[in-house]
Amino acid sequence: MITKYTIPSDEELTAFIDGELTAEEAARIETLANEDKAVAERLEFLARASLPFEQAFAPLLSQAPREKLEMMLAAIPREGAKPGSTQALAGRRRFLGALAASLVAGIAIDRAVLGIGKGFSTKDENSEWRAVVADYISLYTPETLAGPVPGGDVQAAQLGAFDEKLGLSLSPEAVALPGIDFKRALLLRYDGKPLAQIAYLDPETGPMALCIVRSDAGPKAPDVESRKGMNVVYWSNGTHAFMLIGHAAADRMTAIADGVRGRIDA
Structure with a gap:
């Protein structure tokens, strides 16, 4: 449970951006962002960095070793993990699956992400x-x-x-x-x-x-x-x-x- 004395993790802020929190949890994040400049700036940074990864990597997702990745993710200890928080990781798990497929295909991740960023820049290229x-x-x-x-x-x-x-x-x-x-x-x-x-x-x-x-x-x-x-x-x-x-x-x-x-x- 997030309190006003707890700085939200990137995991929680990302889940907020993705609309994957409960109404109560989302309200707490909004309150923190309004009261704490550091939280607001981190939320803005993560929001700007958000890209439609699932759509961009759709052709690769079908080739990703999903079951193995899910087992690996489940084995990773997460500080402050709480029951019922797995939904907040669902979107990022799909993204990790896409990255794994990219590695198998020999695609450099940094260049792939940069390419997607340019492709989804709807405002202007500069x-x-x-x-x-x-x-x-x-x-x-x-x-x-x-x-x-x-x-x-x-x-x-x-x-x-x-x-x-x-x-x-x-x-x-x-x-x-x-x-x-x-x-x-x-x-x-x-x-x-x-x-x-x-x-x-x-x-x-x-x-x-x-x-x-x-x-x-x-x-x-x-x-x-x-x-x-x-x-x-x-x-x-x-x-x-x-x-x-x-x-x-x-x-x-x-x-x-x-x-x-x-x-x-x-």
Whole structure:
């Protein structure tokens, strides 16, 4: 039985994500996630990592040595195992069976899982760079961006570095966000390619950033997602992919992104 003093195991959180807990157990997990930031973050991580493994490995499941795997799984001691908890492992057992079949077939597991991840990415194929940016921006605090707002000439000089490396000419006016302070423009590197980051400080919600990379994926209309407790609006044109990330509400982030997108594309 989970209590408010017990940190749920990954097994329990995974069962919660898969909808395999009783109503009482699910309610306890929800309460813990609302009260404990560490539990909420672990739940978010496991949810993002969840993939439709059973469907993806369906052709291999028929070849997997199920009975042997079930015996092996039953023999593995599980810390804190409780009567009636075997249902919570059912989905993962099917996945282990698929992995066993993959090994028999000589498939490298890490590459297989990566391939499935790409195949089931319904949002867009360039989501990985947004995940990296979100991890980085999540470390920012208002103190990270403390200090005076740089003058227009300093902003222009910082943005000028993007022109040569990214092939993108931006003015301070084009990237200005209403009511939000421009703090700095940095040229970073991701996967061997330049990544532009313009950092802002919103007096209401804290750090915000507009990030840009080259992209040949073609134009994509703005879409919204949540990463690391922040809202992300992302889009692309024929040459670059963009993301605006921050702690503001999704509708406000969308409105801000619409404004800057119109100026950049003009």
